[in-house]
Amino acid sequence: DGGITQSPKYLFRKEGQNVTLSCEQNLNHDAMYWYRQDPGQGLRLIYYSQIVNDFQKGDIAEGYSVSREKKESFPLTVTSAQKNPTAFYLCASSPIRITNTGELFFGEGSRLTVL
């Protein structure tokens, strides 16, 4: 089935450790996004990519890093520099680039807890 797969669904991390969240899509979408969601809050944009080997910072990129080596993959690394990483992370994709924003397709999310 076509869609976006995020893994792992739940992740625990000790302070000072880096952790990488996986996001894979088989929808052949150009654009991919990472959002962070805190309890009772909306989504805040971390990074986005419109094309392979290119990505841009969102509103809260500090302490995070991404790569886009393949069209279908957009992993997010939460580094030890991120001071408050406990959150729900959502990956999304869209079939067209930013200049004509259309519908976003979301994964089921990854919940990261720092112990």
Place this chain on the structure above:
Amino acid sequence: SQQGEEDPQALSIQEGENATMNCSYKTSINNLQWYRQNSGRGLVHLILIRSNEREKHSGRLRVTLDTSKKSSSLLITASRAADTASYFCATDASAGNTPLVFGKGTRLSVIA
């Protein structure tokens, strides 16, 4: 930056009643979208309305857009317990090359 702000933050209604949620935004937009999120899950797209449209329907959903007031409303008619979820509006600024910006959402509870 959060462009859209939903109102109310939380809404509780009886099954069969209508639910209305509002969204206000700050800058000119190309389109406005509404999404639904069940607890602990990803978001699902509900409906998109373009800046040159005033009203759009999809099943039990009705969306209006007033660009002069920079506001939109989402109406769910004849609500069901399964409609219980959080609802978010999202906008894309007409100026510049920027992704969607989401509001904080309205948490809807439909009581059977």
